[in-house]
Amino acid sequence: MAILTDRKSTREYDVIIVGSGAGGGMMGMQLSLNGVKVLMLEAGRNYDPIKETPMFHTPDQAPLRGKGTQDRFFGHYDATVGGGWQVPGEPYGDKEGTQEEFWWWRPRMLGGRTNHWGRISLRFGQYDFKPKSRDGLGYDWPISYEDLAPYYDKTEMMIGVYGSNEGMENTPDSSPGVLLPAPKPRVGELLTKKHCKSLNIPVIPIHRAVLTQALDGPKLAAKLFPNNPKAQKLVGDDMSARMACFWATECGRGCSIRANFQSTTVLLPAALASGNLDIITDAMVREVLTDDSGKVTGVHYMDKVTRVDSIARARVVILSASTCETARILLNSKSALFPNGLANSSGQVGRNLTDSVGSSLAGHIPAMESLPPYNEDGAGGEHVYTPWWNYKKQETLGFARGYHIEIGGGRYMPSMGALGLLDTTSPGIYGKKLKDEARRYYGAVMGFAGRGEMIPNENCYCEIDPNRVDQWGIPILRFHWKWSDHEINQATHMQNTFADIIGAMGGKATPRPGREALNKPGEIIHEAGTAIMGTDPKASVVNSFGQTWDVKNLFLMDASILPSNPDKNLTLTVLALAWRSAEYLLDEMKKGTV
C-alpha cells in the first residue's frame, strides 16, 4: 500500500487533516471520495498492518515472553508502535496540587489508537446526549440521538460491527440488517449469564467492530454512497477484500486480514485509492496558522526525520490529533488576534477533561476447573457484556450515570501471569503434581472490568506548561485532576457488583473501596471533552459539526468535542460524528462559506 506522499510535494490542498485515527481517517475518507484534495499529517511513523502485524507469533518469540513492560504496556505484540504512556522526548507534566498524575497515551503511528483498541462499538443513547436535562450535571449536546442515528447505521455498515438488538433502555438498537451476527459465547460468558440472572444483571451480546462474516462490498457501498459511483467502486471493492474473522489472535495486535476495524485497514486504503489524499507521516504539528482576518491558512509542523520546520497550506484545517493533543495545538496557536490560543474565546479549550471510570476484579471460578479443552480464542475480545442496568434505581445509588461491565476470562493463550493463581491454590507443590495443578486451574479465572461515565468537573483539565518544551521545541501540556464523589462511589458499586457476581458463580473475591480501586486518570484511554461542542459560543468551542465558533474554516474532529463521556467507548461515536461533519463541510465548501 503506497501511503506516503512525496515530502517535497507542492500541491495545493483544499483541506489539511492533523491526525490519521478514527476522526481524521473518517474525515479524510469522506472528503477525498468526494473530490476534495486532502493532506493528512501524522505525528507518528508510517505503519502497514498487512506487513507488520505479528498475527500468530507466540510468547516464546518475544522478550520476557511478551509480558507488558513500561516500554510496551499492553505487551510485546500490542499494535502500538513508538508510543504509549511515555514517548521518549515528548514529556508531559502534572500541575502542582493535582490529586493524581494523569497518564496520557500517545501512539505515534499511522492510524493512531485505532490500531490497537478493543473494538467495542456501543452507540450512545438518547440519555447520553442530554445528560444535564436528566440530572442537572455536565452538559447537553447540541444534537440528539436521532441526529446521529443515521450516521451510526452507516458507520456500522461500513466498518462492520457484530452484535444484536436487545431493545434495552438507553442502549440503542441498530437499524435492521446493519449488524453482523454475534459470535457464540464462550463457557465463562455463559456461566456469567447463568448466575447473573439471579442478581438481575443482564448479559447480552456486545457490539464490536470485527467482521463475523465477509461483507458484500458492492451492495453495501451502493447504500452508503448512493450518488457517488467512484466511492461505490473504491469502497465496495475494498470492503469485499476484507476477510471475516478466523477466530484466532488478539485484536490488540492489529489485524493483517483486515477482519477488524482500524483506520489503516478500512478508512485510509479507499481514501488513498481515490487519488485525492496525500499523507505525510513523522509530521509533528506545532500550531495552526492564521491570517490577519482571523482565518486559518495552514499549519506549521516539524518534520521529525530532518528536524526542519515546515508549513502546509489549505482552505480548511481539521484537527483530529486526539483529545489532549488537539487542545495542545490550539493553546499553542497564539497570535495577536488569539492571545489565549486559537478558537478559545470561551476559555474552554483544555477544560472538561474526562476519562472513563475504570475498576476491575477477578476471581477463581471452581466450576471452570479441569474443563475439557476447546478453542476459546473467539473474536479476539468480548462476545458478551453487561450494559448499564440501573437507570430505574439511579437516585438510590449515590452517584450519577452508569457503567457497563466487560467480561473476560477462560482459556486464552497462556501468558506469564496465566497461572498466578497457583501461588494461593497450590503452595508448596512441585514436580508432576504441579503439572496436574496447572491443568486443573488453567482458564478457571473470570475477570470483570467496569467502564463508567465520568462527569466533567472544573478540577480536571490540561494547560500549557509555561516552563517546558518537548524535543521539537513545542510547549508541553501539564494536567490537573481530581475525582468527584460520583466516580468514587461508582467504582465502589463496581467492586461490590463484581464480588457479587463472582460469589454467585461459586468463587470468592474481596471488593476494594472505590477510591482505591479506581484506575488512573488516562489509564482507560478514553479522554474527551477538551473542546466541547455546544449551542453557545461563550460556553463551548465548536458547533455540532466540529466547526469552531471563532474560526469558520477550522474544524475539530476527535473526542475533544464530546460534551459527555458516557460509559460507551468513544470510537464509534467519533466515526459517526466525523461522517456527519464531512457532509456538512462538503456542503459549506460548495456554498463557499468556508
Next chain:
Amino acid sequence: MNPSPLSRRDIFKLVAAASAAGALAPVGAEPPKPLTRHFKNTLSDPDYAHPSIPWDKPLDATELATLAVLVDLILPADETSPAASAIGVHEFLNEWVGAPYPENRADYETIRGGVAWINTHAWKHHGKAFKEIAPEEQTAILDSICDPAKALPELSHGARFFQKLRMLTLGGYYTHPATWKSLGYIGNTPINGPYPGVPDEIIKLLGLEGLEGL
C-alpha cells in the same frame, strides 16, 4: 510519570545499533523516500521479523546449570510435555533477570542470591553443590523450603527464593507452545466459518442449556 528504566549503557547500545543500520539521517540530507523507517527504539517499536533482546543476560554457566536442575525438579518431563530445561526455561530466566525494569531487577536479586543460597545449603549438609548431590537429597532440600508457610524460620530465605522461582518457571514453561496441548490450550489456529462455541459436553456438564442463544 514513569522515567525510562534504560541505563545510559543501554541507550548507547540502541543508538549504536540504529546508527550502524544507517537509520539516522545526516543533517541537511535529502528528505527520505516513502516507506523508509526512521530511528526505532527496539523496546517501544520492535521489529517482529528480527526479534532481539537489547539487554545482557547476567547469569553465568554454573548458575544456569543449577537453574536447569531446579526447573526440571519443578516441572519435569511426563508423557505429554517436555522437561522445563528441554525448552530452555532456565535460559529464559537469565533473560528475565537481565531486563532493565524494576520487577526484573528485584527478581535478579532473588534468583541469583537464591541459587547461591541453595548451593551453600547443599554444601553445608552434603559437602557438594546442589546440582551434584543425589536426586533424593535435592528433593529433600526442596521439600524443606517449597511451602513458605511451613518452612522453618532459618530456611525463610530459601523458601522465598523457591516461591519466586516456581512462579517464574511456571510462566516461562507454559508460555512455550510445546506445553500448550498438555495444558489444555488449543487456540492460535484459524477456523473457517462461524465461531463454533462451547461443545455440548461442557454445556451439559455445567448446566448451560438454553443460554447459548442468549
